[in-house]
Amino acid sequence: MELRDKIKRDIDSLxxxxxxxxxxxxxxxxxxxxxxxxxxxxxxxxxxFDDVDIRSLAYEQQDGSC
Incomplete structure (x- = not known):
């Protein structure tokens, strides 16, 4: 019970x-x-987006816009 008592004392001081x-x-x-x-x-x-590789799709769109 030492831990419980220590926690209670700490809480009382907050x-x-x-x-x-x-x-x-x-x-x-x-x-x-x-x-x-x-x-x-x-x-x-x-x-x-169940069957879509979102990461590659995002990189494709990013490359096209640069």
Whole structure:
């Protein structure tokens, strides 16, 4: 329990602004452990780029514009 007590003492010494950040961090840790993994926001492009090598397409467009 030494670690828990040390963390509690450290939290007690923080100012109010930092406490809000700590609260957000703790909530994020809890939600990640419940989900098991992070979820990323994605765009639904309706399959437009599923079979396209985006990197080569970008370089082709870049070479043509120079």
């Amino acid at each position: 100012n109010e602004d930092l406490l809000l950040e700590v609260e957000k961090y703790i909530k994020a840790l809890k939600s990640e452990s419940l989900k098991g993994k992070r979820e990323f926001e994605t765009l639904n492009l309706k399959g437009k």
